[in-house]
Amino acid sequence: MSTYIKDLEWRYATKKFDSTKKINSEDLDKLLKSVQLSASSYGMQPYKILVIEDPEIKEKLKPAAWGQPQITDSSHLIVFANYKTIDEKYVDSYIENISEIRGIAIENLAGLKDKLIDSIVKLPAEAQNTWAQKQAYLALGNLLSAAASFKIDTCPMEGFDAGKFDEVLGLQEKGLTTSVIATAGYRSEEDPAQDAKKVRKSKEQLFELI
Ligand SMILES: Cc1cc2nc3c(=O)[nH]c(=O)nc-3n(C[C@H](O)[C@H](O)[C@H](O)COP(=O)(O)O)c2cc1C
Numbered sequence: 001m002s003t004y005i006k007d008l009e010w011r012y013a014t015k016k017f018d019s020t021k022k023i024n025s026e027d028l029d030k031l032l033k034s035v036q037l038s039a040s041s042y043g044m045q046p047y048k049i050l051v052i053e054d055p056e057i058k059e060k061l062k063p064a065a066w067g068q069p070q071i072t073d074s075s076h077l078i079v080f081a082n083y084k085t086i087d088e089k090y091v092d093s094y095i096e097n098i099s100e101i102r103g104i105a106i107e108n109l110a111g112l113k114d115k116l117i118d119s120i121v122k123l124p125a126e127a128q129n130t131w132a133q134k135q136a137y138l139a140l141g142n143l144l145s146a147a148a149s150f151k152i153d154t155c156p157m158e159g160f161d162a163g164k165f166d167e168v169l170g171l172q173e174k175g176l177t178t179s180v181i182a183t184a185g186y187r188s189e190e191d192p193a194q195d196a197k198k199v200r201k202s203k204e205q206l207f208e209l210i
Contacts (some may be wrong), residue, residue, distance in 0.1 A: 004149065009198065011148035014155045014183070016191035017073040023184060027150055028076065031184065034146030038139040042116060044094055046086055046132035047139065048176055050079040050169060057168070064164035065181070070155045075185030079165065080140055081176040082132035085125055091116045129177070136179040143182055153187045156180065 023031070028051075035049060052058060053076055062071040071077055083090065094116070095109045120128065140156055147154045158180060165171070165178040187194055200206075 007148040007151075008145065010151070011144065011154065012194055012196070012198075014070065014074075014153040014185075014187050014191060015193040016188040017070055017075070017153065017183065017185040018188040019073040019185075021075065021186035023075045023152060023186075027152060030150055031143065031147055031152060035139050035143050038142040040135040040138060041131065042120070044086070044090075044116070044120070045135065045139075046090070047080055047082045047136040047179065048174070049139065050081060052077040052079065060168050061160075061165060064168065065157060065160035068157065068159060070157070070183040073185070073188075074155070074183035076183070078143065078182045078184060079169065080136040080179045080181065081166075081169075081171050082129065082136045082179045083175055084129050084132070084177050085175065086120050086123075086128050086132065088117060088121055091121060133179040140180050140182060143184075147184055152184055155183045157182060 032049075032051065038045075040046070052061075055072065058072045058077055061077065062068070065071050091113055095106060095113050098104060098112075099106050099109060120131065123131065144154050144156060160178070160181055162178040165181070166176070169178070171177060
C-alpha cells in the first residue's frame, strides 16, 4: 500500500496529546510550508493563520473551545482566520504580489483585477465571508494530511466559539474572523481514540463512477 494511504490511516482526530512533546522548529517549518502551498480560489489565500504556542493564550482560549483539553495539551494551536470582506484594496495587494513574483507589469494584470472584482469583490458581504471560510478549510485539509505524512498528530476542531476566539486574539480589528482551528503535536500513548477503527462510507456509498 502507498505510504500516503498508510499515513492517512495512521492519522486520527487526537483527543489526548502528550503535553511533554513539542514540535521542533524544523518540523513546524515543513508543516507551515505545506499549509502555505495550499490551493485557494484564484490563489487569493483570503486568510491569516495564527500559530499559537504561548501557554497563556492557549489557556485563555480553552474555555472558548468547550474546554477541550487538546487546546492546552497539544504543542501548537493553529487558528485559521478568514478575511470577512474582500475589497479592491485586498485585490490590489494580491495583484502587486503576482506582479512582483512573476515579473508582470501591473497594467498587464488589469484583466485579472477586473475578473476578481466582478466575481469576489461584488459578492454580498455574507457570501464573501463564506467563500473565504471555504478557502481556509482547504488549508486545514492540507494541514491534516501533511501533518500525517510527517507523523505529527492533529485534531481539527469546530467545537469553539468564534466570537470569543476573535475577541481574545484581537481579530475583529484586523477584519478577520476565526473559521476553524486545529491542534498539533504528539498523541499520548493513553489516548484510546487511536485504537478506534475508522468509520467511513463504503466506496460504493461515497463514489459514483460515471
Ligand atoms: C471541521 C472539523 C471539525 C471537527 N471538530 C472537532 C472538535 O471540535 N473536537 C474533536 O475532538 N474532534 C473534532 N473533529 C474530528 C472529527 O470528529 C473526526 O475527524 C471524524 O470523526 C473522523 O475521524 P478521524 O479524523 O479520527 O479519522 C472535527 C473534524 C473536522 C474535519
